[in-house]
Amino acid sequence: MNKTNAADSKIVRLKLSDQVFERLREMLASGELAAGDTVPSERDLMELFGVGRPAVREALQSMQSKGLITITHGGRSRVNALTAGLAFNQLDDIAKLLLSSEPANIDYLKQVRHILELGTIKIAAQKCTSKDAAELAKLIEDQRSQIKSPEAFMKADIAFHTRIASITTNPLIYSITEMMLTWLFEYHSSLLIWPGREETTLGEHATILSFLKSNDSEGAVRAMEAHLNRSQSSFISAGKR
Template structure:
């Protein structure tokens, strides 16, 4: 209450700029205007700030701000500020891929901060895939890599897929649509050399069908080679990522033990359609292949649920 009285009294000695500073820091009730209650802030004899009602704050000079905008500016971590400055240098083109960054000591002197702030900023930039850090060497700007950018999403995807059944369903739907389109494009663009490459992958799968890890890796290679026919590196990176996320976190969606011969037959049917240049048949064969795998998963999932109940 003492602080409230201080604001209401001796107002003639408070400069105008101090009134604005007090207004930013005081609760709204402290400056409800003249004669509106015990907590009035005046700017001089016979004058007062306009009565404040719920809504924007208005200063004497007419500046309007919301309560959110008028909140005190929070202090930010030094490492975040260092990170932003280095990021700006990279994004503005002042440092190109392969360029060496200043040493830790040079950055400490440049930004006038301690070693922990520099190291934390560097670690954040490394996690973002923007710089490379090797023991005993100065950090350097990383070469752009779609594969690296997508692979860095792996742990985030693990978290999403592990805790959201709907997200897993959305991922399966997205993969189905994507793989069908890759099959269509492959049927239109394929060369005999590319078809031969994929046939060699199927044959390698046939030789390793009793080795689960190798069979699974070659399954991903089959889908990757189809995406590569598009000539678009983003499609290839997405194909690899979609398969690897499922293989790593939900392997039962991309491999069904005991059904290796069926997988090989379906892969062969997909490739035959691609080789024949029949884009719609290729897409249909791909759809049947992935929907069959999804159906097997759903059956096993429901069976486990009944058993556990």
């Protein structure tokens, strides 16, 4: 047998807790355990898998750390609903570390935002209803009321853009947009240049809304692209300070 192939085929023995975790994950994937269900007790899991309490507890802690279950002290653990938001939340700490460790990644993230939001606004314009438009108008007014508070103004900005993403009715687009903007704005909060730009931002949001209200996809894309291109100048790369 070829030595390289033999090395590649080495058997790796998993920890008992890892094996329990995999079995529980399979139960979730198959629907045997569904959202809202109580997780079998530690004693039941010990009997089911033929392992000791430490392996079961470690596996359950891993399940909770990944957001798959919620452990309640003094009560039974329950299975969480599997959502796109849950999946992307698992990336939060790693993403922030990535952004802080390499400033160039901020520019890459802004590029991703540009691509995603142009695609999002095109779909949203086709689906925008009068109710959607009214809620977006309210968000613009909410943002205007926060004009003297940079942090609140940024949060209102995120709310406006994520509300547009929700119009697509695509949960992946919504969750990616929300996380992406949170990473970008939170990481850049101390580097944003706001003076004199708030009214410009509000005006651009109003223009975007006007195209959404008329279900004009091409106009909405143009307005969003102009908004994103202009807002690039609001950010200063950490490496250029």
